[in-house]
Amino acid sequence: MNFALTQTAIDPIHQFQVSKWLDLSIGGIDISFTNASGFMLLGVVLCIAFFGYAASKRALVPGRTQSMAEIGYGFVADMVRSTAGEEGLRFFPFVFTLFFFVFFANMIGMVPYAFTTTSHLVVTGALAILVISIVIGFGIWKNGLKFFKLFAPSGAPFLIYFILVPIEVISFLARPVTLALRLFANMLAGHIMLKLFATFAAQLIGAAISGTVLLGVVGLLAFGMGVALNALELLVAGLQAYVFAILTCVYLNDALHPSH
Amino acid sequence: MLIALLAQGAAHGSGHMPDDAPPPFPPFEAWHMPGQLFWLAILFAVLYFALSRFILPKMSDTIEKRSDRIASDLDQAAVLNEQATEAQQALELRIAQAKAKARETAAKAKQKIDDEVSAQTARVDTEIEKKLEAAESRITEMRTKAMQNVEQIAIDTADAMTARFGLKASPADLKKAVSASLK
Numbered sequence: 001m002n003f004a005l006t007q008t009a010i011d012p013i014h015q016f017q018v019s020k021w022l023d024l025s026i027g028g029i030d031i032s033f034t035n036a037s038g039f040m041l042l043g044v045v046l047c048i049a050f051f052g053y054a055a056s057k058r059a060l061v062p063g064r065t066q067s068m069a070e071i072g073y074g075f076v077a078d079m080v081r082s083t084a085g086e087e088g089l090r091f092f093p094f095v096f097t098l099f100f101f102v103f104f105a106n107m108i109g110m111v112p113y114a115f116t117t118t119s120h121l122v123v124t125g126a127l128a129i130l131v132i133s134i135v136i137g138f139g140i141w142k143n144g145l146k147f148f149k150l151f152a153p154s155g156a157p158f159l160i161y162f163i164l165v166p167i168e169v170i171s172f173l174a175r176p177v178t179l180a181l182r183l184f185a186n187m188l189a190g191h192i193m194l195k196l197f198a199t200f201a202a203q204l205i206g207a208a209i210s211g212t213v214l215l216g217v218v219g220l221l222a223f224g225m226g227v228a229l230n231a232l233e234l235l236v237a238g239l240q241a242y243v244f245a246i247l248t249c250v251y252l253n254d255a256l257h258p259s260h
Numbered sequence: 261m262l263i264a265l266l267a268q269g270a271a272h273g274s275g276h277m278p279d280d281a282p283p284p285f286p287p288f289e290a291w292h293m294p295g296q297l298f299w300l301a302i303l304f305a306v307l308y309f310a311l312s313r314f315i316l317p318k319m320s321d322t323i324e325k326r327s328d329r330i331a332s333d334l335d336q337a338a339v340l341n342e343q344a345t346e347a348q349q350a351l352e353l354r355i356a357q358a359k360a361k362a363r364e365t366a367a368k369a370k371q372k373i374d375d376e377v378s379a380q381t382a383r384v385d386t387e388i389e390k391k392l393e394a395a396e397s398r399i400t401e402m403r404t405k406a407m408q409n410v411e412q413i414a415i416d417t418a419d420a421m422t423a424r425f426g427l428k429a430s431p432a433d434l435k436k437a438v439s440a441s442l443k
Contacts, residue, residue, distance in 0.1 A: 016286040018296075029294045037299035044303045048310045060326055073319050093312035101307055120286075122293045125298055142288040188287065215323065 012195040036123075039115040043104035043155075072100070082251035087256050094134070095252075097129065099245035102183065104235035109187065110230075118240075119187040121180060128180035129152035131248045150258040160173065179247055185239045190233045197226035221246070248259055310391040 022033035031078040034082025055071030062070055076096045080088045100117055109116025117123055151168040153159055201223035415434045422429045427438075 018286055018289065018292040024295070025360050030291060030297040031298040032292070033299065034292055036296055040299060040303050044307045047307060048315070049317045050346065051319070055315045057323070058318065058322045060329060066322075068324060070319065074317070092380065095313050096316060097304070097308040097430075100311075101304060120296060121288070122296045123300055126297055127304075130304075139294060163265065184287070204291055 008259075010191040012199070015115070015195055018120075020237060021059075034118050035115045035235045036120060037106055040105065040117045040123075042116065043101065043108050046108070047104045053200050063163075079242075079246055080249050083246060084253040084256055087254055088212055088249060091134075091249075091252050095248055097243050098131070099241055102127070102244050103238065103241035106187065106241055107234075108192065110237055111236055116187050116191055117192060118183055121184045124184040125180040127183075127244070128176040129177065131251060132176040135251045136150055138252075139258060142255065143258050147255070147258045150254055175251060179244065183240050185246050186236055190236050193229055194226065194233055197222050199225055411435070411438055411442065414442070 018034045018036050020032040020034050021038055024031050024033055050065075051069050051072075054066045057063065057066040059066055073096070076099055077089070077092060079099075080092050080095050084091065105117045108114050109119065127157070136147075143149075151165050151172065153164070153168070156164055201219050204215045204219025204222060206219075208219055389422050414439050415431070418438060419429065419431075422434075
């Protein structure tokens with residue numbers, strides 16, 4: 001049988017390829033403006049445009065855009081308040097920025113041919129390190145050495161602390177790692193799956209056109225799977241932004257109230 | 261068949277790569293990392309600055325103003341409601357007062373009319389009584405006068421009759437005889 005379908009190989013990794021749009025460097029360090037930077041800029045611009053436009057309305061009875069923005073505002077504010085308490089609201093702008101930065105990046109990534117900035121570990125890792133630096137910095141600034149009570153919850157028998165403290169330290173150190181990896185891996189794996197199913201469906205249906213009906217049936221199944229995966233990935237894109245933001249709130253809560 | 265197909269595709273895909281180097285995995289390539297960090301720092305900072313300085317305060321202001329407005333409107337509504345209730349109570353009181361007053365006025369008027377009627381009746385009654393009395397006394401007077409006249413006429417008649425008979429009776433005898441026969 002000759003399908004002529006190996007002409008386009010399935011390359012699900014290609015979508016994560018970074019390519020230079022503008023060559024830049026400072027002091028020998030390559031800081032080129034790439035497609036990753038471009039789509040990140042697009043997300044930031046869209047975010048500012050949307051919220052800026054909605055905020056400029058200031059209507060007593062909000063319209064559709066203003067309503068959406070205010071729902072977003074209330075959503076993040078409630079999230080911060082319920083996990084980190086009223087004092088946590090001083091971090092509200094940060095959590096809001098973080099949530100919508102990730103949210104817009106994830107959602108732009110859902111558009112075909114768009115680049116998903118959050119599918120790069122260096123980006124999610126930097127955000128996670130930023131979060132954990134704020135937690136540690138603010139925790140020590142506000143609580144002094146009491147911050148380290150975080151690693152030794154009160155009320156345990158003395159000997160238990162020999163086990164408890166290392167576990168707490170390790171779990172604390174694992175936080176930025178898991179925070180970064182969760183978002184990165186979700187976006188990466190999701191987009192690989194999308195690419196695989198989409199390419200697979202296209203190739204199999206193409207083969208069906210050149211004669212093999214059975215492959216066409218499988219191709220249609222793959223296409224249906226691709227559609228379902230798209231819906232799932234939309235959910236994941238929103239959910240991972242939410243998870244990233246709410247975990248940030250939980251960690252900030254530890255900085256605000258270290259002795260639980 | 262499918263597996264063969266995939267294997268073929270995979271073989272073709274890897275065919276592009278040089279055999280000695282594994283295919284590079286873009287997220288772990290080092291060359292773009294400084295640039296990614298640089299632009300992330302700038303763009304995240306810009307977004308944070310725009311949101312925290314300009315956009316979020318505006319939105320919180322709008323939301324706060326709205327909730328203030330709602331609260332004050334509710335307060336105002338409560339006050340107005342209270343006023344309305346008070347006004348209604350006052351109105352009901354006024355109506356009750358007016359009704360009582362009307363009833364009182366009506367009762368007074370009735371009383372007055374009753375009094376007047378009874379007074380008039382009494383006056384008329386006494387007048388009638390007086391008139392009756394007067395009439396009666398006049399009747400009696402007239403009757404006595406008439407009787408006196410009758411007696412006199414009888415006396416005169418008797419005197420005349422006795423005179424016809426050639427007799428002369430004294431007036432006292434005549435009077436006695438007449439009054440005896442009149443009885």
